[in-house]
Every structure is written in C-alpha cells, then in structure tokens.
Amino acid sequence: MSEAQAQMSEDDADLAAAAGGASIRTAVVTTGGDYSSPYPDQVLENVLENVLIFLTSRRDRNAVSLVCKSWYRAEALTRSEIYIGNCYSVSPRRAAERFRRVRSVVLKGKPRFADFSLMPPDWGAHFAPWVIEMAEAYRGLEKLYLKRMNVTDDDLAVMARSFGNFRELVLVCCEGFGTAGLAVVASKCRQLRVFDLIEAEVSDDDEVDWLSCFPESGTCLESLIFDCVEFPINFDALENLVARSRSLKKLRVNRFVNLEQLHRLMILAPQLTDLGTGSFSPQDHPIDQEPDLVSAFTACRSLVSLSGFRETVPDYLPAVYPVCANITSLNFSYANITADELKPVIRNCHKLQIFWVLDSVRDEGLQAVAATCKDLRELRVFPIDATEDNVGPVSDVGLQAISEGCKKLESILYFCQQMTNAAVISMSNNCPDLVVFRLCIIGRYRPDHSTGEPMDEGFGAIVKNCKKLTRLAVSGLLTDKAFSYIGQYGKLVRTLSFAFAGDSDLGLKYVLEGCSKLEKLEIRDCPFGDSALRSGLHHYHNMRFLWMSTCRVTRQGCREIAQQIPRVIVEVFRWNQILEEGEKSDLVDTLYLYRSLEGPRADAPKFVNIL
Amino acid sequence: MSSMNNLSESGKSGMNLKETELTLGLPGEPRVGKACMKRVFSETVDLELGNSGKKDSSGSGSSMKKESATSRGKLVGWPPVRAHRKNIMTVKSGKYVKVGVDGAPYLRKVDLELYNSYEQFLSALEGLFTCFKIRTVLDEKKLMDPVNGVEYVPTYEDKDGDWMLVGDVPWKMFAESCKRVRLMTRSEAIGLAPRPETKCSSSSS
Numbered sequence: 001m002s003e004a005q006a007q008m009s010e011d012d013a014d015l016a017a018a019a020g021g022a023s024i025r026t027a028v029v030t031t032g033g034d035y036s037s038p039y040p041d042q043v044l045e046n047v048l049e050n051v052l053i054f055l056t057s058r059r060d061r062n063a064v065s066l067v068c069k070s071w072y073r074a075e076a077l078t079r080s081e082i083y084i085g086n087c088y089s090v091s092p093r094r095a096a097e098r099f100r101r102v103r104s105v106v107l108k109g110k111p112r113f114a115d116f117s118l119m120p121p122d123w124g125a126h127f128a129p130w131v132i133e134m135a136e137a138y139r140g141l142e143k144l145y146l147k148r149m150n151v152t153d154d155d156l157a158v159m160a161r162s163f164g165n166f167r168e169l170v171l172v173c174c175e176g177f178g179t180a181g182l183a184v185v186a187s188k189c190r191q192l193r194v195f196d197l198i199e200a201e202v203s204d205d206d207e208v209d210w211l212s213c214f215p216e217s218g219t220c221l222e223s224l225i226f227d228c229v230e231f232p233i234n235f236d237a238l239e240n241l242v243a244r245s246r247s248l249k250k251l252r253v254n255r256f257v258n259l260e261q262l263h264r265l266m267i268l269a270p271q272l273t274d275l276g277t278g279s280f281s282p283q284d285h286p287i288d289q290e291p292d293l294v295s296a297f298t299a300c301r302s303l304v305s306l307s308g309f310r311e312t313v314p315d316y317l318p319a320v321y322p323v324c325a326n327i328t329s330l331n332f333s334y335a336n337i338t339a340d341e342l343k344p345v346i347r348n349c350h351k352l353q354i355f356w357v358l359d360s361v362r363d364e365g366l367q368a369v370a371a372t373c374k375d376l377r378e379l380r381v382f383p384i385d386a387t388e389d390n391v392g393p394v395s396d397v398g399l400q401a402i403s404e405g406c407k408k409l410e411s412i413l414y415f416c417q418q419m420t421n422a423a424v425i426s427m428s429n430n431c432p433d434l435v436v437f438r439l440c441i442i443g444r445y446r447p448d449h450s451t452g453e454p455m456d457e458g459f460g461a462i463v464k465n466c467k468k469l470t471r472l473a474v475s476g477l478l479t480d481k482a483f484s485y486i487g488q489y490g491k492l493v494r495t496l497s498f499a500f501a502g503d504s505d506l507g508l509k510y511v512l513e514g515c516s517k518l519e520k521l522e523i524r525d526c527p528f529g530d531s532a533l534r535s536g537l538h539h540y541h542n543m544r545f546l547w548m549s550t551c552r553v554t555r556q557g558c559r560e561i562a563q564q565i566p567r568v569i570v571e572v573f574r575w576n577q578i579l580e581e582g583e584k585s586d587l588v589d590t591l592y593l594y595r596s597l598e599g600p601r602a603d604a605p606k607f608v609n610i611l
Numbered sequence: 612m613s614s615m616n617n618l619s620e621s622g623k624s625g626m627n628l629k630e631t632e633l634t635l636g637l638p639g640e641p642r643v644g645k646a647c648m649k650r651v652f653s654e655t656v657d658l659e660l661g662n663s664g665k666k667d668s669s670g671s672g673s674s675m676k677k678e679s680a681t682s683r684g685k686l687v688g689w690p691p692v693r694a695h696r697k698n699i700m701t702v703k704s705g706k707y708v709k710v711g712v713d714g715a716p717y718l719r720k721v722d723l724e725l726y727n728s729y730e731q732f733l734s735a736l737e738g739l740f741t742c743f744k745i746r747t748v749l750d751e752k753k754l755m756d757p758v759n760g761v762e763y764v765p766t767y768e769d770k771d772g773d774w775m776l777v778g779d780v781p782w783k784m785f786a787e788s789c790k791r792v793r794l795m796t797r798s799e800a801i802g803l804a805p806r807p808e809t810k811c812s813s814s815s816s
Contacts (some may be wrong), residue, residue, distance in 0.1 A: 116688030199695055205709075207716045228695065333696075386692050415690060442690045499689070526690070 045074050052078040067208075076102060084108065085544050087125055087149065088486060088569065089596045092133030104143035104168075105134065111547050111592065112497075113522050114148060115173060118549055118590070120573070122605050127151040127174075129603075135162035143168040143194075150174070153181035153206075160188035167220075168194035178203035182210035184499065187301040190215055193247070204231040211237040216244075223250035227276045227308060232256040242268045249302075252276025255310035258283040263291035270299040277308030278333075280316060293319035307331035307356075314341040324348035331356040333382045339365035347372050356380040359394040359415065366398035370405025378411040388443045392417030396424075403427035411436035418449040420474060424458030428465040437462050438473035446501040447477040454478055460485035463493070470517075473497035483507035487514025495520040508532035522547040530557025533591075535560065540568050545594040554586040555611075562611035569596045570611045571604070706786065712740060712763065712794040723786040729778055736765065736794070754794065763794040 052075055055061055068459070081104035082095060085369070096102075109125025127149045134141055141163040151174045159166070166189045171177075181314060185195065211234050214221070219241070226233075233256055239516040242265050249272060251265065257278030258430070266275070282290075295314065296305070303323045312335040325348055333356040342357070342365045349355075352373040357365070359381055369376070379402060381394055394416050400423040402409070419441050427434070439459075447454055451542040455476035463469060463486050470492050474482065478501035486493070487510035494517055502508070508528040511518070512535045521543065529552035540546065555572065562570035574589035600610040652666045706723045719739050736754065737744060744757050754763045765777035769788040777785065777792065 113688070113691075115692060115693045116691045118688045199693065201695070203718070382696065383690065383692065386690050386697060415692070440690055444689070499691070 006439065007053055014193060036288050045070055047523065049078050050076040050196045056081075058083050063531075080104060081106070081143075084337045086594050087130065088594060088598070089254055089544070091598045092130045096133050096137035099222040101140070102138050103140055104145075105130075105138070105141065105435075106145040106147075107149060108147040109149040111520075111522065111545055112148075113524065113547055115547065118524065119460065120605070120607065121175075123573075124601065124603050124605070125149050126603060127176075128157045128356075131155045131158045131162075135159075139163065139366070140165060142166060143170075145170045145172070146174050148174065149170040150176040151181070152176050153178055153184070156181035157184045163189075165191055167191050169535055170194060170196040170198065171200045172196075172198045173200060175201035178206050179208035179210045180206040183208045183213040186210055186213035187215070191220060193220050194223040195221065196223055197228055198225060199228050202226075202229050202231075209234045211241055214241050214245075215568045219245045220247055221245040222247050223274075224248065225250060225252040227254050227277065227278070227310075229254045229256075234250070235261050239264055239268065244296050245269075248272065250274035250305075252307060253278040253306075255279045259273060259293065259316060260291050263293055263296050266293075266296040266300065270296075271302060272300055273302045274305040274329075275300070275303060275308070277306070279311040281311040281313045282316075294322060295321040298322040303327060305329040309335035312337060314338075317341060317345055320345060321348060326351060328352060329354040333358055333380065337361050337383060338362070339368065343368045349373060350375070353376045356382070358382050358384045359392060360384045362393040363398035363401065363594075365397060366394060367401040367405075370401040373406060374408070376402075376409055378405070378407040379409065382413075383415040383442060386415075386442065389417050390443070392442070396420040397423070399423040400426055403430040407431060408433055409531050410434060413438045413440070415440045415442060417441065417443050418446055419455065419458070421458035421461075422453060424455070425461040428458075428461040432466060433466050433468060434462070434466040436471040437466065437469060438471070438497070439475055440473065441476040444475075445477045446475075454482070456485065457483040460489070463489040467492075469493060471495040474501055475499060476501075479503050480507040480510065482512075483510040487511045487556045490515050492517055494518060497520070498523045498526050500525045502526045502528065505529055505532035505535075509535040512536035513547055518542075519544045521545070523551060526551050528552060530554055530560070533561060540565055540593060541595050545592065547590070547592050548588075549590040550593075552577055553588050553591050555588055557584060558591055558593075559611045567597065569594055569600060571608050572611060573608045708767075708789055708791050710736065710739065710792040710794070713796050713799055715740075721792075726782075726786075728753060728782050729785075732777075732782075733765070740794070762797045763799055764799075765792060766795050767792045 001117075048071065052061075052064065055064065055078075058079075058081070061075055061079055062450075065072045076098050077100065079099050080102060082097065082099050082102050084090060084104040085108050087107055087109045095501060107127070107130060110119060110123065113119060114123070125148060127146060135158055136272055139162065142165055144159065144166075145168075149171075151171065156177055169185060169189070169192070182202070185192070200327075221241075222246075223354065224241075233254065235257065238253070238257070239261075247279045248269055251269065251272055252274070253262070253265070255278055256266075259280060259282045261283075262278055262280070266272070271570075297319055300323060304327055306320065306323065306327050306329070309332055314337055317337070321344070324345060327349060328351050330349060330352055331354075336358060337360060339361050342361045346352075346365075346368050349372060353375055355369060355373065355378070357369075357380070366381070369379075381398070383392070385392075394414075396416075396419050399414060399416070399419065402412075403423070403426045407430055409427075410433050412427075412434070413436075416439075419439065424439065427437075441455070448458070455474075455478055459472070459474050459478070459482050463472065469490065472486065472490065472493055472495070474486075474497070480503045483502060483506070486496070490496075490511075492516075493515050496511065496515070496518060498521075505528055507526070508523070509532050511521070512532070516539075518539065519542070523546075528548065533548075533553055534557070536546070558570050558572050562568070571592045571594075572590065573592075604610055617731065644755045644777075648709065707720045708723060709718045710721055711718045719733075721735060721739065723732070726735060733754065746756060754765065755761065766774050767777050767785070768774055768791045776792075780788075
C-alpha cells in the first residue's frame, strides 16, 4: 500500500475501534476503494505495547503518545505510573479514563509557598475526589505518593479498603489526617512495604495507638518513616513491630524515642540501611547503665543514611563514628551542634553525598565539610535562628569553602545573613554540575557586604556558568539586571523563586520572555505588575503554575489574562491584607495561575476568586 | 459569671487594647479594619506572625507599601523555613495545650508561654477561632459567637484531671497546671463552680 493509504487505513481502523470496542476490528473501505485489513495494525499495536512497557520516563512517554492515535492508545494502556504535578490540572475521571492500568500514582497539590504560611489552610488540594475515583478505576493500585495534599482519615480508610495489593504509601507535606487514619492503613494494608510520613502534619486528636495496628503475625514492611510526628508513640508497640518486620531497611523514628529506646531498636534491626535516630538524647532519669551505642552502630554494617538527632546531646555523637565511613546521606539539620562537635564526625565521612546541617556549625564547620566530603552532591544549610540580623554564623566564607572543596556539587540550599558576589561567582566556576542553586540571604535587600553592590553579578554568573541549572532561588539586593541575566542564560531553568527582588516590570519580563523552559514560577513581594504579567501570555499554557503574592498586579490585569488564555485557571485571593480606612485597592494579594484541562474547580473556598 | 473578672483586673500587659474593641458590623459583612488583624492561618505557634516588615533595610523595594500588614511587626513566611522546622528549634520550651470547642470537630494548639495574662490569652483564642469575638457584657469580657449569640466559657483540665473555669486563679498558676482547654457553651459549663485557690479534689461534671 502507498504510505497515504496505509495511514488512512490505520486511522479508519482507529475510528472503528473507538466505536466498537478496542478488540473488535472490522474491515473498512478507504476512499481509495480498497479493503484494508486491520490485522497488521492490530499486530503493530501489540508489538508496540510490548515495547512500551519498558519505557518508564514520563517525559518519554508523553512524547510517544503524540505520535499518532494508535501510539497514544498503546502508551495509555501501558503506562503504569501516572504523575500529576497539579491535582487541579486534570480531573480524576479524565485521568482514569485515559490511563486504565495504573499501579502507581504521584499526586501533588498545593504550590510550595503554602509551606510558608502564604496560603490559607482550607484552600483545597483535597485527596478525596481522587481516592474515590481510583477506588473504582485502579483496583490494582500499589503505590501512592502524595505531596502537599489535604488527606483525611476517611480518605485513608477508603484507600485502605479499596486496594488489595497496596504496597507503598508516601505522604509528603500533607495534612488533614491523624492517628485514626494511620491505624486503618496499618491494619488493612497487609501487603504494605513502605509507610513514609515526611514532613507531614499528623494530628493526634484521636489518640489512637496506630503502631499497634500492624498485622500481628509479621509484616512486609521495608520502610517506616514517621520522624515528623510530633506526639508520643507507644514504644513497646514499635519495638514489637520492628522485631516482627524482618524486611525492614529504613526506619526513622520521631523525637519521642530516646537513646535507650533507640538502642533497643538497633539491636533488633542491624540490617537497617537508613536510620532516623529520634531525639538522640537519653531519657530524663536513666535507670540502667548507658547503652552500648557504639556496638549497636558497629553492627549496622549496611547503614548508609543517618538522620534524626532532634535533641542531640553532643556527648553521644561519637557513637556514630563506626558508620561514618559508609554513610552517603547525613541529616544534622535538627542538631544544634558546634563546629568542634561536627568535625570529629564529618572528618570520617568520605563517601558523603547528601548533607543537611544547621548553621550552628558556622563557616568553620562548613570548611571541615569541604575538606573531607569530596563526593558531596547535595548540601542544605538551615538557619537556627530565622530572624533578620546583621551577622550570622555562616556567610560567604562557608560558601567559598564549599565551592572549593566540593566540586561535584549538584544541589545547594544555603541560608545566611550576608553574602558576596565573589563567593557566588566562585561557586559558579567551581561547581559546573550545579542543577539546583538556592541561596537565601535572610536579610532582605542585602547587597554584597564587601562591595555594597547588588547581588546581580553573582546570580548572573550562576545562570551563565552552570549549564545544567534547572532550579534557581534568588535573594539579597537585586536589580532588573539580575533578571535580565536569568532570562538571557537560564535556558534550561524550570523552577524559579523570587522574593523581595527587582526594580520594575522589566525584571519579570526578561524572565518570562527568556526562560523558554520555565514551568514553575513563584514570586512574593516584588514590584511586578500587570504589564509584566502580560508579557508571559505566550507561555503560561506551558507552565505548571505562576504564583505572585504581594506584588503590584491588579484584579483587572488578572482578568485580562484569564480572558485571553483558554485552559489556564486564574485564581486570586486576598486574605491577609488590611485595607486602610477608606482605601480601595485593586491590587491583588495573591495570584495563583495554573494550566488545566478542566474548568474552574468546584471546591474553591469563598475567599478564592476564579476569574 | 465571674470567670472573666480577672481579665479586667489584669491590666494592659502591653496588649493593644484596640484589638479587642467591638467591631460594628453585621455577621457576614466583610471584615475590614482592625478585625482583620486577627486572621492568622499558620500554626498557632506562629501567632507572632502577623505580617509586614515595616521597613526594609536599604529602602529600595520601596514600592512595597502593600505588604501584608501586621499586628506585631513580623513578616509572614520569611525566611522560607517550614513552620515544622521553626517549631523544632524551640520545641523544648513552650507549653502547648489543645484547645477544643463544643460543637466543632477540630482542635487547635496554643502555647501558653506566649501569654502573660488572661486578656492576651483570650485575644489569642479570638484569633484562633475566628467565629468568636470578645464582647463586653456588664463589664465582663466574654467570648461569643456573634452569629447566634451563644456564649462560650473557657474551661480547662488541670493537672489533677479536674475541669475548671478559666480565670479563677492567677494566670501563672493557670498556665502551669493547665493540660487542655475547652470552650464550652454556657449551658454545658453550668456544673463547674469557681474554685478557691486551694484545690478541692472533687471532679466537675
């Protein structure tokens, strides 16, 4: 057949299939007058499906689905994990109709700024409609990963009883549920391997002893993470659980587990690869002699990840020496320790790739990190005291040291009070593999403290020299020039975060016009207005979302955007603003704009206006 | 009802009295003016986080007059550290108690160490449960739901497990012995009699 006829027959076959059911094919007559046999197409599609099973990357799959209708269908039938970056971009029904054989769902709700109290708590992102749809459509569901969703105990109950083969539950930054929900999951999901609560807000209003609810005879648990739970747990139940979970590899307990208890757990589970140590501080009135922690750590030969240290008593830190040489991930970000307390630990951590720490270790501590951790890929330095101050414990000195010592760095989050362009430029030159650069100078509008200049050149160097950069967060005194650099060089950037920066609309224009790969843009307290907003009209449908709070955008400006782009939802809300007596302001407090296949959501609370 | 007497006695304690003024407005009317100050959405421990930096350190970015206003001069969500992480640092200090309301399914938590007086505490409750307002009735401050006029009486469970009326004992003593707080409707609270400073062990209904 000629190519054109082959194409036509395939389309006709598709139409027939759509009308009559996927498996029944009838011969169709093409406009050319030939009968075409549908069977070769059926074979083609079967072959395709068998090949596509091996394709796992969702971006690849998205590309495949665009080839033609047949490929679209084959891809839809073989996609086993769906990733929904914004729960409002598509309805549960629509997702379930396209992808019918899904085993794993990743679902994300609120935008990141919700973590910093910039969003009212009842804004939305409810898991309920999703779980109800999935309960019918995805009976074979095995894995669920939710981030920034509102999940209730009822939702967890529906989930627990609907998916007989359910294996993995990961809740990140979620809220709305409590111990009752956890208990249902524990008792009903008999195949559960992964039960991870990460930075979730769990309520203990019901005060249910959820740890006692796991199957008595033994569990398949491989990962149990609950370090974010802010209330006591039943330790005996936990100990019992660990004893009967022979597959357990990851265990992160909360701060209500003390050192003595930790010791008992470690003895039961020397096979752990990932340990969250809880408070790492002894019980208030020790009755027995001190537990032999060193032996316990020595026995954990497979340990590669260590975290916890919520109320660390530094005297006990030496207990971790036996595992330092092996660990690739160390989270000290809750440990208020000094440089001198850090050094003996870190100097053994040659294999460390991920390190989270508090700035209590000061520049000196970071220098020690730089001296030893040559393989470091990710560094996060958190502030122990989050108030604006003139001098802080870490500064450009620490950043400079890291840039010189850790040349393989890929991701950095650095809180400080002051910084210099020189140190940032140095990092841009020394760390070419940087993918994520997030610098937070806590003092707003702070210039380079040694030259008095804006921080434009530093961030400019980052976008210019770090060719793999996809995520950037800026701070300090920044003029529109910084944004022009970002627009000019940030061609791969997907996520941008601006706060208290820029001079005028031009800043945002540079970015919206220049960053063609931009997907997520979060802005607060910048002088960007309607004109800047308009300059992104060509691009918003390519983005996951735009967030602008306390900028200079007006209601009218937002309305224009809403009218001009179909399939983009424009939400505005004002909830934190005081109107001076008699003042009428057209300025919008918060604009949250996102693309969506659906119309305006039905669950928007009263304070949200959808334009 | 004498439970609120302590409030009028406890003085100003550095509290902006304007915040407890009556606002004139029908239920359902948009709340403008000082009433809006009470709307905090973050963790209750972040009650300090009203909003708005009044001035920035260098004066540029001057266009930011429309920064969210504040009742206490601190900026919301800055620096961008999760509330969870912020709380952790001060976790050893602070005395958190649950606050429940009759008829509402949710509980909130407050840190009693943030307050020095019953007046401050009541104002905080008003901020937490935005459906309530403090009304002055016959020289006493009461917590009322302006929509239906129902009065709520703060009660608390003390160290001994007894339920008492809030306000009977000096603030510090209350803060030390309080384990949890419940805002009961007046009819529910009838059985609780004010107690003298020396504890009786009889339980309340």
